Amino acid sequence: MKIEFKTFKGKKYYEFNDDRIICSYSVLFNRILISTGFFRILNNDEARFMFAHEERHQQDRNFYLFIFSYVAINLILTFLISLIIFFLKEYFELLIIFLLLTIISLIIFIIFIRLMEYRADMYASKKVDYKHFITAMRKIKNAKYSYFEKIFIKFMHPSFENRLEKLLNLKNK
Ligand SMILES: [Zn+2]
Numbered sequence: 001m002k003i004e005f006k007t008f009k010g011k012k013y014y015e016f017n018d019d020r021i022i023c024s025y026s027v028l029f030n031r032i033l034i035s036t037g038f039f040r041i042l043n044n045d046e047a048r049f050m051f052a053h054e055e056r057h058q059q060d061r062n063f064y065l066f067i068f069s070y071v072a073i074n075l076i077l078t079f080l081i082s083l084i085i086f087f088l089k090e091y092f093e094l095l096i097i098f099l100l101l102t103i104i105s106l107i108i109f110i111i112f113i114r115l116m117e118y119r120a121d122m123y124a125s126k127k128v129d130y131k132h133f134i135t136a137m138r139k140i141k142n143a144k145y146s147y148f149e150k151i152f153i154k155f156m157h158p159s160f161e162n163r164l165e166k167l168l169n170l171k172n173k
Contacts (some may be wrong), residue, residue: 128170
């Protein structure tokens with residue numbers, strides 16, 4: 001995959017070839033990744049909204065690093081302890097505690113990434129009118145994503161309706 005370094009309104013991002021609308025922030029590489037289809041299908045205001053959303057994610061990088069490490073450490077610990085208990089054939093209570101902790105961590109993780117989505121939407125709506133978010137999401141919904149991409153998007157984001165509701169609540173305050 002060819003990735004090209006570009007700028008949009010003075011902000012840097014990395015562009016890759018894909019006809020669909022894809023914009024995401026990679027915590028690992030600390031890069032905003034945008035598909036060629038993104039600027040072709042979205043109009044200027046829609047692109048600005050979605051871009052500002054990703055920018056907020058980038059500014060929040062430390063929060064993501066923290067929660068990702070927390071979940072990763074928890075999973076590794078649970079795995080190691082399961083291995084030890086498996087070989088010792090003892091301390092099964094301990095395993096239950098760690099499994100519970102892992103489940104709790106995953107729930108915290110899911111809640112956390114959803115809150116971060118609302119946060120990014122709110123940040124973007126301060127820069128660009130949220131009506132462009134509505135039209136952008138309509139276009140995104142029409143895009144053909146694979147089964148696994150759909151699951152990933154669903155896992156990492158609240159529903160469009162919930163996101164819109166949060167923005168409307170903010171505007172009415
Ligand atoms: Zn997001």
